[in-house]
Amino acid sequence: MSKAQETVLEIDLKALKHNFEHLKSKLKNNTKFLAVVKAFGYGSDACEIAVYLQELSVDYFAVAYVNEGVVLRQAGITKPILVLHPQAVNFKTLIANCLEPSLYNAKIFNEFLSFASVEKQNDYPIHIKFNTGLNRLGFWENDVDYIISKLKNTTAVKVESIFSHLAASEDLNEKEFSLNQIANFKAIYTNFTKAIDCKPLLHMCNTSGILNYPEAHFDMVRSGIGLYGFGNSIKENRYLKPIGTLKTIISQIHLIEKDETVGYNRAFKSDGFLKTATLPIGHADGIGRQYGNGNGFVTINGQKAYIIGNVCMDMIMINITGIDCKEGDEVIIFDVNHTAETLAETSGTISYELITAISQRVKRVLLK
CATH class of the missing domain: 2.40.37.10 (Lyase, Ornithine Decarboxylase; Chain A, domain 1)
Structure with a gap:
């Protein structure tokens, strides 16, 4: 580590590996790991971070917007990339780059199903987001029947995952709220998977969820801030290294x-x-x-x-x-x-x- 001669941000890939391995150690062997690299890799360098994590065999990536996913593809990322907040105007670019949209309400859901059909797609992977208490994006529990009815009338898409987001997983004073979110999500995926002829991946945990709610790891977890060295608590920060x-x-x-x-x-x-x-x-x-x-x-x-x-x-x-x-x-x-x-x-x-x-x-x- 050399002395600075100008303003620089040094990015320690060894620390990144340490954080990834620490978080992976909390999971069962068959639980997939999704790395969140939105916002330029949390302000570091999304492409370098993603390329390195791909070498470490991360299973999935997530970005906020389509253009972020395009940049990763141009950098050589071949693993699946979930786009958490796509807009309809970018659907053509999304499909051209094999990016996978999160669909969170009837408007964006129907727009993508229609677009995928026009583009003659077959089993294009989509992710269905459910709102269990964060009240930001997501379908409600009572939307399951509506979603299923639409899916049964198309072959253009397939549901790769259904997921939700914990609102306060870092705050153990809100444990009851988090447990209620987890129970709500379990009810949603039980109803969903009963009615559809596939078994989508289930995921709910962010970094703090990985650390505090192992019962909610399901098929995959999503980590953002933890990869970059922060565990949202003094206790967990001891095991992570800021990159x-x-x-x-x-x-x-x-x-x-x-x-x-x-x-x-x-x-x-x-x-x-x-x-x-x-x-x-x-x-x-x-x-x-x-x-x-x-x-x-x-x-x-x-x-x-x-x-x-x-x-x-x-x-x-x-x-x-x-x-x-x-x-x-x-x-x-x-x-x-x-x-x-x-x-x-x-x-x-x-x-x-x-x-x-x-x-x-x-x-x-x-x-x-």
């Missing part, structure tokens, strides 16, 4: 006198002599304004340096008073010790938001 290290350098050091201000809108006013450093990273790179004004901090030579003033588009200023450092020195925004989760918590948000916001103008460096 990303975001680092930059000190561009300039300033000596600030009492009553001088720093940055836009004079948001920081010094109450005494201090030293500041300017770093080449800002809200256009994913470090939002909420981290400014003493909320977020970075580390230099193992010491905390708080962000002062408003975060700029391309720069942040930090207080380095009492820290032995010089222009050109490396600065850690987050890594395995000072994690993205730790930084996110300083501003009342979550690791997901921080890591997926890292701009693609930030250089990615793979550590193999």
Whole structure:
């Protein structure tokens, strides 16, 4: 791991392998593993992540949108790819790239069945999403008969899986709610599979579901944030390794006198002599304004340096008073010790938001 000479996001593939193997160890041998690589691989590099996981024999991938799946196909991904939130305008592209749609209400369901029929498809794989309490996307339990009636009148598609999504699997205070979701899903798939001449894959668990609800692993599990090193709890984080290290350098050091201000809108006013450093990273790179004004901090030579003033588009200023450092020195925004989760918590948000916001103008460096 070399010292930074510019702003870079280092991606540790060994850590990715460790996380994958740890999560796999929680499963039965015949339970399939779906890797979620949407949002540019949770802000890392979707293609590199997917290619590596394919080498590790992951069973399935998932993305949010069709264009994300196309990029994976162009990168050489041959495993099945589930598109979690397709739009009808992209159906032609979806089929051309052998992507598999999640169909979650009557409108998108009927539109895809009609399109697949016009395109003379036969047994094209689809996934039926059911809502069991997240109330985001999904058919309801009482839609099963309607779905079955439509499926019996077409050979254009086949149901590859039926699935749902836990709403609060990381929060054991919501265990009763999660168990009710699981029971609801079991009732749905029992009714569904009784009425149709196939046995689709069943899946419900996200990362926290994998860790907290082994009874709901079913035929396949889906992991996103866990692969990237976060287990949604202090206990589980001990067994996972964040794969990303975001680092930059000190561009300039300033000596600030009492009553001088720093940055836009004079948001920081010094109450005494201090030293500041300017770093080449800002809200256009994913470090939002909420981290400014003493909320977020970075580390230099193992010491905390708080962000002062408003975060700029391309720069942040930090207080380095009492820290032995010089222009050109490396600065850690987050890594395995000072994690993205730790930084996110300083501003009342979550690791997901921080890591997926890292701009693609930030250089990615793979550590193999």
